[in-house]
Each structure stands twice: as structure tokens, then as C-alpha cells.
Amino acid sequence: MRLRRLVAVACCASAVSLSGGVVAQASPPEPADLQLVATRDSLLATHYWYAQTFEGKPVLGGYYAKHVDKRTKRATVQDGRIPVSGLASTTPSVATERADATVDQQVAGDRAATELSVLPGPQSKLVYAVVSRTDRGSVRTIVDAASGEVIKTEDIVKRAEGTGKVFAPNPVASLQNEALTDQDDADAAVPAKAYKKVRLSDLDTSGYLSGKYAKLVGPTEQLAFQKNRKFEYTRADDRFEQVMAYSGITDAQRYIQRLGFKDVNNEAQDVTTIGFEDDNSYYDPSTDQITFGTGGVDDAEDAEIIWHELGHAIQDAQVPNFGQSLDGGSIGEAFGDWWAMIMSVPLQKDSATTPIACIGDWDATAYTDDTPHCLRRTDTDLKVADREGEVHFDGQIWSRALFDVYKAVGRDESARIVLEAQFSYTPDTTFAQAAETTVATAKALCGNRTADKVKAAFVARGIL
Ligand SMILES: [Zn+2]
Numbered sequence: 001m002r003l004r005r006l007v008a009v010a011c012c013a014s015a016v017s018l019s020g021g022v023v024a025q026a027s028p029p030e031p032a033d034l035q036l037v038a039t040r041d042s043l044l045a046t047h048y049w050y051a052q053t054f055e056g057k058p059v060l061g062g063y064y065a066k067h068v069d070k071r072t073k074r075a076t077v078q079d080g081r082i083p084v085s086g087l088a089s090t091t092p093s094v095a096t097e098r099a100d101a102t103v104d105q106q107v108a109g110d111r112a113a114t115e116l117s118v119l120p121g122p123q124s125k126l127v128y129a130v131v132s133r134t135d136r137g138s139v140r141t142i143v144d145a146a147s148g149e150v151i152k153t154e155d156i157v158k159r160a161e162g163t164g165k166v167f168a169p170n171p172v173a174s175l176q177n178e179a180l181t182d183q184d185d186a187d188a189a190v191p192a193k194a195y196k197k198v199r200l201s202d203l204d205t206s207g208y209l210s211g212k213y214a215k216l217v218g219p220t221e222q223l224a225f226q227k228n229r230k231f232e233y234t235r236a237d238d239r240f241e242q243v244m245a246y247s248g249i250t251d252a253q254r255y256i257q258r259l260g261f262k263d264v265n266n267e268a269q270d271v272t273t274i275g276f277e278d279d280n281s282y283y284d285p286s287t288d289q290i291t292f293g294t295g296g297v298d299d300a301e302d303a304e305i306i307w308h309e310l311g312h313a314i315q316d317a318q319v320p321n322f323g324q325s326l327d328g329g330s331i332g333e334a335f336g337d338w339w340a341m342i343m344s345v346p347l348q349k350d351s352a353t354t355p356i357a358c359i360g361d362w363d364a365t366a367y368t369d370d371t372p373h374c375l376r377r378t379d380t381d382l383k384v385a386d387r388e389g390e391v392h393f394d395g396q397i398w399s400r401a402l403f404d405v406y407k408a409v410g411r412d413e414s415a416r417i418v419l420e421a422q423f424s425y426t427p428d429t430t431f432a433q434a435a436e437t438t439v440a441t442a443k444a445l446c447g448n449r450t451a452d453k454v455k456a457a458f459v460a461r462g463i464l
Contacts, residue, residue, distance in 0.1 A: 159212065261420075265318075357403060
């Protein structure tokens with residue numbers, strides 16, 4: 001519990017000389033457990049900020065402020081000290097080096113500071129507060145100084161929100177119009193109503209599209225930068241694709257976390273939309289970066305292409321070096337397509353014009369003649385007997401199985417089962433092994449009835 005006691009209430013001063021510059025002198029004595037950390041001067045008062053200490057050690061989260069009115073010399077106190085009780089000892093049993101070593105094992109990044117502190121509360125603890133610099137900003141790890149165990153790790157970077165304009169998931173699906181074409185990246189090719197204004201969450205305060213779950217990389221002068229964090233561009237502007245990539249990846253990670261997963265590619269995913277002119281995109285596991293090409297329709301103008309590539313990053317984060325066999329590689333392509341569909345479900349109408357199973361409806365206008373324009377579909381009738389030995393083609397067998405799982409148990413449940421199961425796939429898995437793992441996962445998470453539905457989807461493909 002945090003004590004917030006207002007000791008004296010200052011009234012609104014009506015006749016104050018704002019240019020006064022009077023230094024406050026009279027003020028009540030401070031409690032002994034405080035250490036002055038900052039003095040701030042404002043128009044009306046001088047503000048003294050203190051850290052709470054206990055036997056000389058900082059008390060985490062505790063604060064104390066004294067605001068001295070320049071005119072009246074009257075002090076107002078905000079007492080945010082937190083009671084310390086039940087503290088067994090103020091001498092650590094664990095050495096600083098051991099606490100640091102424990103954090104090194106759990107947090108990727110450089111250690112910046114380690115301080116012996118008190119974690120207050122009814123069962124107060126002596127702890128080490130260890131700050132590390134990671135690729136998504138600084139994090140603080142609290143290590144029990146008695147047992148050496150990690151109590152918690154917390155993000156200390158300030159997060160901000162911005163706004164952006166995006167296609168959701170793409171103009172063909174949102175406008176139900178298969179006749180749209182790229183027209184060399186012209187704004188005029190896509191009606192204004194295809195744009196949706198969205199909230200961009202989890203940004204840092206740099207003014208770049210850099211946040212907790214996605215980070216746009218590339219030559220600095222080409223990166224979108226908005227001090228006010230309003231990233232509102234149209235498609236002819238190359239920064240538009242950067243907003244699409246940031247938004248698509250961040251939304252996917254937030255959905256993954258809503259499903260309960262805290263450790264599925266939970267990082268600032270590096271991504272670039274600059275400098276690759278092919279009509280293709282790729283995820284590179286050796287640099288952990290996604291690159292979107294700008295040939296045809298710019299790939300990052302279609303959120304389903306963004307989610308396909310993110311699918312590769314997700315699997316690589318779950319199983320290092322995933323996809324070393326033909327079946328594993330096929331599952332990789334299949335999952336990306338299916339993940340794109342899963343992310344599109346709440347955004348697009350599943351109609352005859354733009355079926356939900358059709359992936360990359362906008363991107364595919366550049367290289368397909370038939371409608372609906374699809375990079376691939378997740379609802380083909382291909383079975384194991386039809387395989388051709390190419391990962392994108394054979395992947396359609398697996399993605400159809402996952403499509404049936406989605407149809408049988410719904411979006412959230414199918415996503416939970418598939419993501420959970422993938423943690424246990426081997427890098428060189430076969431279809432049958434991965435299917436068995438998925439069925440067993442469905443049983444453990446949701447019970448026999450659901451597991452039977454999942455199994456039926458793989459049996460229908462000839463996988464089980
Ligand atoms: Zn792929």
C-alpha cells in the first residue's frame with residue numbers, strides 16, 4: 001500500500017509576484033529517512049524531491065515531496081513513503097556479483113547499475129535492483145538479496161502513443177474491390193476510404209517508429225520521424241509502409257499477449273521497408289530482421305504479407321533454426337499464411353469477393369490474373385499425396401489443416417493451440433510429428449473434444 005497524505009493544503013494564491021525569485025527558507029524539518037534527490041523551481045514554489053531510505057538504502061517506489069510557496073513560505077508535503085516491516089536483515093546473504101550473474105542469465109543486454117535496496121510492504125525484502133540496457137530499452141530486475149532469486153523484471157522505458165494511417169488489412173479486402181491495381185505506387189490508385197486511422201501503441205519517445213514490439217531500421221534520413229507521433233502518410237510516400245509494418249507487427253504481438261503468451265517473439269522486432277526493390281520479402285534468422293520489398297505493390301502495403309513474414313520470425317523465436325526439413329520448411333510457409341488469415345479475421349469480411357482464406361489480396365494484384373487475387377489460399381483441398389517437394393506449395397497442405405482447426409474451434413482457441421504446440425516442434429520436424437504434438441497440445445489445453453477436432457483436420461489431409 002502506498003501512503004498519500006497531504007499534510008498541508010495550499011490555497012490558490014491570488015496575488016503572487018511571478019518574477020519574485022524568492023528563495024523559500026522556512027520549512028518543517030524532514031523525517032530522517034529521506035535523501036534529497038532534486039530541487040525544482042517553478043513560478044509559484046520551490047519543489048524538493050526526496051527518496052525514501054531505510055538504514056541508508058533506497059526504498060523502491062517510496063517518495064516524499066515538499067513544495068514551498070514562494071510568497072507565503074508555506075510548505076505542502078506529499079508523503080509517498082511506503083512502510084517497511086518484516087525485513088529480516090539489512091545485510092545481504094548473496095554477493096553483488098551473484099545477483100549480477102543471475103541477471104546476466106535472464107536479461108539480454110549490458111548491466112548498467114546494481115544497487116542494494118529495500119522492497120517495501122508488509123513482508124519487506126532486501127533486494128538488489130539491477131538495471132540492464134537491452135535492445136528495447138532499459139529494464140530493472142529485482143533480485144532477492146537473501147535467496148538470490150529473481151522477484152521481477154520490469155520495463156522502465158517510457159511508452160508513448162501515436163496515430164497513423166494504414167490499410168486494414170489491405171484495400172482490396174477492405175473495399176471489396178478486386179479491380180484495384182498498383183499504378184506505380186500512385187496515391188490515385190487507391191480511394192481515400194481505404195485508409196484507416198489507427199492508434200500506434202507502445203512507441204518509445206524518440207519520434208521514430210521504434211517501440212516495444214517493432215523497430216523500423218534503415219538509413220536514418222529515410223526513417224519516418226514525427227516529434228508529435230502523428231504518422232499519417234498515403235501510399236506514394238515511402239514512410240506509409242513503415243507505419244504499416246510498425247502497426248501490423250505491434251498489433252500481432254499485442255494479440256499474442258492477450259492470448260496469454262509472454263514469450264513468443266516478445267521483443268522489438270527489427271524490420272525494414274527500405275532498399276529492397278524485388279517483389280518479395282524475407283525474414284533473415286541470422287540478423288533477426290524482416291525486410292519488405294517494393295516491387296509490384298509494395299509488400300508492406302498489405303498487412304497479410306507483413307503477418308506472413310512475422311510468422312517466420314515467430315517460429316524462429318519459438319524454435320531456434322526452425323524449418324530445416326522439407327516438412328518443417330513447409331510448416332513455416334503454412335503458418336505464415338495462416339497467421340496472416342488469423343490476424344485478418346476481425347478486420348475483413350469473409351465474402352465471395354475476398355474470402356478470408358485468400359492471403360495477400362492486394363499484393364497479389366501485381367502478379368495474378370484470376371480473381372480473387374491471392375498469393376496463396378489456406379483452404380485448398382491438397383493432401384499429402386499431392387505434394388511437390390516445394391515448401392510454399394506443400395505448405396498449403398498444412399495451412400488447410402490449420403484452416404480447418406480455425407473453423408472447428410475459432411480464432412482465439414486455434415491460435416492458442418497452434419502457438420503453444422509450435423514451442424515443441426523440432427527444427428527438422430515431419431508433418432506427422434508436428435501434427436501429433438499439436439493434437440496433444442490441444443488435449444492438454446482444451447480437453448479431448450477439442451483434440452478430436454484438431455486430429456480430424458490432420459487426418460483429412462492424410463497427415464495422420
Ligand atoms: Zn515465407
